[in-house]
Amino acid sequence: MMKVSRRTGLKLAASALGAAMVNASGIRFAYAESKDVLVIGLDMSDMNSFDPGHQFAYSSPIVMMGAYEPLVTMEPGDYETVRPSLAKSWERVDDGQAWQFNLREGIQFHTGNSLSAEDVKFTFDRLINLKDNPAELAGNIDRVDVIDPLTVKIVMKDKDQPLLNLLVGPTFVIADSKAIKEQGGTSTADADTTDQATSWLDSHSAGTGPYIIRQWERNSQVVLDRNDNYWRAPASFKRVVLKHIPESATQLLTLENTDIDAALNLTPPQLNDLEGNENYNLIKGTSLDYVYMTLTSSSELNKALANKKARQAIAAAINYDAMIDGLMAGYATRPPSFIPNGVGGATSELTNEIGYQYDPDKAKKLLAEAGMPDGFSFDLYYGDASVAGTTYSLIAQTVKSDLSKVGITANLRPVDQSTARDKYRAGELPSVLTFWNPDGPEPWTWASASVQRVSKRVRWDCPPEVTELVTKAGSAKTTEEANKWYRKYMEALVDNANYLILFQPIYRVATRTNIKGWRLTAAGWQVNLYDIQPSS
Template sequence: MTARNTLALTVAGLLLMAGPALAQPTEIRIGVALEPPTLDPTAGAAEAIDVVVYQNVFEGLVRIDQTGAVQPGLAKSWTISEDGLTYRFALNEGVTFHDGTAFDAEDVKFSFDRLLAEDSVNAQKALYAPISAVTVIDPMTVEFTLSRPDGLFLFNLGRGDAVIVAPESAANNGAEPIGTGPFAFIQWDRGSRVVLEQYGPYWGEAPALTRASFVFISDTATLTNALLAGDVDGTNNFAAEALAVFENNPQFKVLVGSTEGETILSTNNRKEPFTDLKVRQAMAHALDRQEIIEGATYGYGVPIGTHFAPHHPYYLDLTDTYPHDVEAAKTLLAEAGYTDGFSATLKLPPVAYARLSGQIIASQFAEVGIELELINMEWAQWLEDVFANKDFDLTIISHVEPFDIGIYANPDYYFGYDNAQVQALNETLNATTDEADRLALAQEIQTIIARDAVNGYLFELAQTGVWNAKLDGMWQNAPVEGVVLRDIYWVE
């Protein structure tokens, strides 16, 4: 045996000992706190829906990127008339739904006719009210006619509420969603997980991931253990109180960013004693935001004094409108006829920020004579009782919809605020495209709702993601709801 042969055998033996090269993983398992009530983003208000399907299963004419900018989606380009009333979209060709049916302009018209129909259950239907007609020009061209200019029209087209669905499958999208996105729905194990797989004939650039599972884990301790054990690869929004477990662990990366989630002590403005401005002002004075932020978000929240995201250029800092002042709160309650205070219920959805905030607020309100009964609710019950049936006194919730100050112009919205001036200002804002004018209008609305203490404005919810250190491409900030899979990949 020659020295060369000996060397070759030695190298071969070492390679066998080392085993075959390990392939890069292409699957991801994401832990999420809430299970969606449906998988159709056009038929529900829950953020949990978009977390799973937005830009993954379903797509819109345009999409919102992680900076909040509008990018082409199913429409590759568009033109806008000089008067701002006509938008013509050129659609991408070769697009199919996950059942193999072709996408064209008729699907766009169907989707928006369905959204605007009298029996529509779309949670954000009011945002699309300016649409007066959707016209099919040819199979790859569709035109929208607006009744008035809408400065947020393109952005709103990129929301989960405006994704394109097919007439053949729309009725079943709640349980078996069929879209045009890079991932197709595979299965929904109720109470456990939703599984998606890369859609081979996808019209756009194929994502790096081939399979994604959204695993429902509502308990923080259980999710912590799942992350540490490698049973899940990450979560987009982890409980702030447990972040310390991962912050100095090289096996994980912690991404802290901002969201569009205005966290409020939502108040039933239709119901006594909350119909009285002095009562609402007293509650505003009783709130100690910093104590709530430290206790409920472990310092990660940003205080707000109105319903607007602090990172937005239109934001106006109104946190000093009703500073924490126990004596002022007591005086206002006495002037309202509640010298001895009153009792109320505080209904809390099953998210940590709400339940922790509720305990702190109950203690703060007790100082001024307001006794709160805390009622913990599951998500489906909260959506039915509070959001749909308006059966509540107070609740705590993060409103994660972007630029959603328009909800204060809807007297039928669940917290029941009815102010003609705000309604008129919002109508003007919606019809205004000049940025300087839009800024002034948005800030005037912010000032009015802060002064009226419509709700207790607490903090902007942070996004605190925890991920396997070998993952990259996750969104740090959340300008819209969702965990967008197209950008995520494993690194060596």
């Protein structure tokens, strides 16, 4: 009998799985052999919608920012300079109460309709009135006024709160009002119950971007075709295919077999094996994303976790550095709390100063102070999915092992990713492992979310004084002043121990050398598809 090595066996298993995925797909991986088609392998299990007013997942923005565009944007690596996109210029008006934008002339949507100020107003009104998760990011928009066909004014409720930086993200892309209305869409106050356009938007485009959405097969693939009338210049590829490949081993095999051009979810050991291989490029970049663990304040969901000292004990029992070394091969950092390193004054040095540190003796002491010297148990939920080059399952097992050493039992509860997301957002889980990617590179977005919508998910009745710290930071006139208030806010969150930030990845994406121009962005959508080109 022929002996098969473990490595060969894994490859054969992955090959069989990959073949099954190809055969079940309407578009074969063989597209990757064409210079006209870009094929990307990634885990898309969380992808929920391509409706700008409803999309609110990690993987969706790659598609959204290929098919749609915002008024303003930022270049990868520079998250302070706001640059033109659909708007060619802008200014503060009305004594600082509003932003006025001048739109580019001659831009057409995928339908052939021309971009106008009416589309901006419709898009933002619909976003607000759909009342879904993205609407919370528009909470400071009071109204949108059309000044003339190419001039639009966004009036703020509070002129001291940030807005401009938020507009760069996928939540604020501009959509074709005429096309959406034709599909039953509306921007009226009752849009949350009367709008009928989402199902159409999930498989069609109403944007101005370089690519047009042609097909979405959930948990299978997304197909984008080139917009030959794109206002800058047509993109390099005629078609982009995003393939749902949740297993990193299968992603690696299909990359090695030249069936895909880029793999987004390889593990650190797999990436290390590709380092120095002349057939691949490893694209690196520090993210503004992070993986975190929540702990409820609700005694209904878990009596022990309602005790702050019990939550603090969990925070002290996790060996964060060992997790980063073991699961991420050192390619990660860790912020003090809900604001990632790189914005809002958050740094690794500040984490060492005010953040959680691995201290099992302190954890045992806190358990005793909580009246639980023998520990306690709780249910830890997580999605059956890849995340940041590892899996939620491996993270959960690591947390469980660490906690067991101080007498705390984490009952692991794996569920499908959409269930984990929905139940978490509904505030139904005592603890969950999940992921945060930015809605825009503005620290206020993280801070405000943590004391508003996310605090509801962990059933934390945020004290007014903590909310006030976020307000003061958002209205600060200088970065230094803002960071002072953000530090006080982070100290408060660390003390309350509802959010444990486990790690902030340093991303590495493996691409074949047949493509170039892949630039990682931390602004909320990973990569600009328009930048990617064939190497020759």
